[in-house]
Amino acid sequence: MPDRPYTVIRGGAVLDRGAPRPRAADILIAGGTIREIGPPGLDAPQEAREILAHDRLLLPGLVNAHTHSHYTLAKGVAGNWTLEMMLNAGPWVIGGRAREDLRLGATLGAAEMIRKGCTACYDMVLELPWPSSEGIGEVAAAYDEAGMRAVVAPALADGVFWDAVPGLMDAVPETLRGGLARMRASPAEATLAGARSVLHDWRFDRDRVRPALAPTIPLLCSDAFLVDVADLTREYGVFFHTHVAESKVQAVAALRRWGRTLTHHLDEAGVLGPRFGAAHAVWLDDDDIRRLADRGAAAAHNPGSNLRLGNGFARAERMATAGVAVGIGTDTSSCADQLNMFEAMRLAAFTSRAETPDYGRWLGAPEVLDMATEGSARVLGFERIGRLAPDHAADIVFVDLRDLNYVPLNDACNQVVFCENGTAVDSVMIAGRMVYDRGRFATIDYDRLVDRANARAAELAEANAGLRREMDAVADVVGAFCVGLAREPYHVHRYVGDRAGGV
Numbered sequence: 001m002p003d004r005p006y007t008v009i010r011g012g013a014v015l016d017r018g019a020p021r022p023r024a025a026d027i028l029i030a031g032g033t034i035r036e037i038g039p040p041g042l043d044a045p046q047e048a049r050e051i052l053a054h055d056r057l058l059l060p061g062l063v064n065a066h067t068h069s070h071y072t073l074a075k076g077v078a079g080n081w082t083l084e085m086m087l088n089a090g091p092w093v094i095g096g097r098a099r100e101d102l103r104l105g106a107t108l109g110a111a112e113m114i115r116k117g118c119t120a121c122y123d124m125v126l127e128l129p130w131p132s133s134e135g136i137g138e139v140a141a142a143y144d145e146a147g148m149r150a151v152v153a154p155a156l157a158d159g160v161f162w163d164a165v166p167g168l169m170d171a172v173p174e175t176l177r178g179g180l181a182r183m184r185a186s187p188a189e190a191t192l193a194g195a196r197s198v199l200h201d202w203r204f205d206r207d208r209v210r211p212a213l214a215p216t217i218p219l220l221c222s223d224a225f226l227v228d229v230a231d232l233t234r235e236y237g238v239f240f241h242t243h244v245a246e247s248k249v250q251a252v253a254a255l256r257r258w259g260r261t262l263t264h265h266l267d268e269a270g271v272l273g274p275r276f277g278a279a280h281a282v283w284l285d286d287d288d289i290r291r292l293a294d295r296g297a298a299a300a301h302n303p304g305s306n307l308r309l310g311n312g313f314a315r316a317e318r319m320a321t322a323g324v325a326v327g328i329g330t331d332t333s334s335c336a337d338q339l340n341m342f343e344a345m346r347l348a349a350f351t352s353r354a355e356t357p358d359y360g361r362w363l364g365a366p367e368v369l370d371m372a373t374e375g376s377a378r379v380l381g382f383e384r385i386g387r388l389a390p391d392h393a394a395d396i397v398f399v400d401l402r403d404l405n406y407v408p409l410n411d412a413c414n415q416v417v418f419c420e421n422g423t424a425v426d427s428v429m430i431a432g433r434m435v436y437d438r439g440r441f442a443t444i445d446y447d448r449l450v451d452r453a454n455a456r457a458a459e460l461a462e463a464n465a466g467l468r469r470e471m472d473a474v475a476d477v478v479g480a481f482c483v484g485l486a487r488e489p490y491h492v493h494r495y496v497g498d499r500a501g502g503v
């Protein structure tokens, strides 16, 4: 919390999404909430702390609708990996994480997001062998300490990747199967008990950091497990998040396993609802989209990740038009690779243009900015963030209008989405508190973070070298087998390739 109950920001220019020019305005903040936005010279209590914001454009904090903090120490490791090759590499990429590593990873992610104008995120984080209130609590503590808002959702599954893709294990030469056979999921009972303990023991202010549950990928879960997780979320009134039809392999595998699409299956299982968030939602047909909309569910659009992993193009505009609440996310450091919401917004606008020459269906800067703020807030379940307005959270990004991205200033909203890359972010306020102040972190010891992250990443790489050799040995088998699955016909097409199936 700020040291004084009132803060007034004077001299800034508030982004007005409908107008090319920002509006000169002062902002009065009480506690962590915006009390009033008014013309320069706004009345403020005498004791109010004053922040001068001349030459600063004030934006609502961006909200990252989908990321994974346990991958941040693995920044840059991925080569030409498909999603399935990334999952295959999982044991060495994210293996051996102790609880303090989970905390370190979350702090590293928080630092990058804050530095790039993001004030809240949805973090689906994996603790092995199963979630605990202590381990997930370390992640929550990292966000709490950084002063960032977050939904922290332990990643859950009762199956493993190699069993989830039909025929994959059989395709692996027997001499290489030994390592894979050892990869077993933790018992469902232990995982569910751990998830319950996370929800039961939650000790953080839910206005700032709150829990949710996240079955990783429905194909890695038994139906009973999915229903048990959904029941737990209802019992504790928390959100449910999962990756939905991210790759064509998942779409094809779901059809084979259930005889219907993944979204249809989740709907039949009673999992969809207003607290449901679908990450990616790439391989959806019109009926799937209608189901998400009818149930009041939300979707997290991650265009950077989808491009990086070759998963195709999600129909974000179609989902939004159909009534699905659409937010924007970066996904994680191993597949995006930056946690940069400015980049994610720009890519969301651009990929909508790859869909169609009909510019009436392109996502424009105002729509994309809405998705990355209020849309993502809806994915997280935070009601009063993502907008600069009275009674909303004082989560404010201060952008330097003298940065080249804004010279000359012709259309502020267009320039935030199409020109900004994070370099003009000067300060970031969350809940009325400056967490990043004129280029310096106020809540994170940055030098210490750099040293610890470098040291720990090196240690983990050494400790996981054996696993890396094992997984590298089967990487091309997994890759080729899954590309084969992606060649199978499917009733929607989400690649831009000019050959059938795009492969």
Ligand SMILES: [Zn+2]
Pocket (backbone or CB within 6 Å): 066, 067, 068, 243, 279, 331, 332
């Ligand atoms: Zn993800």
